[in-house]
Amino acid sequence: MGESGYLAAFIAVAAVATFATRVIPFLFFERHTEHPLVRHLGRYLPAAVMALLATVFLQRSADWSGSWMGFDALLPGVLVVIIHLWRRNALLSIAAGTISYMAIQQAGL
Amino acid sequence: MNQSVFRLTLPILFGYLPLGMAFGVLFSTQLEYAWWAAPLMGIVIYAGAGQILAVSLLAVNAGLLEVFIAMFVLNARHLFYGLSLLGQFKGAGWRKLYLIFGLTDETYSLLTSRPRGSDRAHEQEVDFRITGFNQCYWVAGCAIGALLGDNVAFDSTGIEFALVALFIVLTLEQFKALGEGFPIWLGAAAAGFAMLILPPAHQLIGAIALVTAVLLFEYRKHRGQAPGKESSHG
Secondary structure (H helix, E strand, O other): OHHHHHHHHHHHHHHHHHHHHHHHHHHHHHOEEEOOHHHHHHHHHHHHHHHHHHHHHHHHOOOOOOOOOOHHHHHHHHHHHHHHHHHOOOOHHHHHHHHHHHHHHHHHH | OOOOOOHHHHHHHHHHHHHHHHHHHHHHOOOOOOOOOHHHHHOOOOHHHHHHHHHHHHHOOOOOOHHHHHHHOOOOHHHHHHHHHHHOOOOOOOHHHHHHHOOOOOHHHHHHHHOOOOOOHHHHHHHHHHHHHHHHOOOOOOOHHHHHHOOOOOOOOOOHHHHHHHHHHHHHHHHHHOOOHHHHHHHHHHHHHHHHHHOOOHHHHHHHHHHHHHHHHHHHHHHHHHHOOOOOOO
């Protein structure tokens, strides 16, 4: 198997593995769409997953060992919450948080 | 419709372009393959963390079985996303396959958080375009990064925080739409717990499995106590 043959096989395998994780629920649970348990999960899972993604990625954006002790990401995160509760404009909240985070990171304090 | 979809996906543009570029730069500086293989991976694999992992697997010429297992495990959290979209994608016809293929963390977040009207076919068309727009941003980032390689001039350090900010905003929107805080606290607590006891690579799947287990437990308890009654949380 040559270099490009390996790359082609690699990409195909990686694509199939990724797609499998996304399609499996539809293959096995499609007939149970109206089941109360599936409806229960459909109602509460997205909110829980969103909170979970926000928590994990916020933690990973922070530098916990430096002089900021995590506040380099926590402050922009709190800013997003405050501005969003105030104006409820998603783009404004996201821009404010991102710009303040970039400023802190690039200032290299 | 395209204009409103563009507005809705703008935060994803700010996240996917720099992250895709980071992948592209990594790909072209670490590996000897042609640059266009980077956007090609963005088109057929379409997974952020998965593609970055793929660079390190390609660098060591990993075996294909190992590649399959590594990619499957890394993306296993997507198994749970489909569970909450079974009804929403039903009857989407030929678009459904692409809606499922394009189910990244960010697309899932947008599709489950945005307000929906009663015209089902129209809403599925919007879902379809959101998915397509997002993938275009990602593929463009992969291509630009791979072409520029080390010559990226603009200091975009930290711009990927746009995705963290998006998740925070969508959490607040989910809270307002649901009117109850229980799933939010559950998700945050599960994330905290997973981060304490698991290595980074398994934290997301661990937390999502924990959340699902608690929701299942709570469903059973609830069914046992008040059969037939609509759910109500504290």
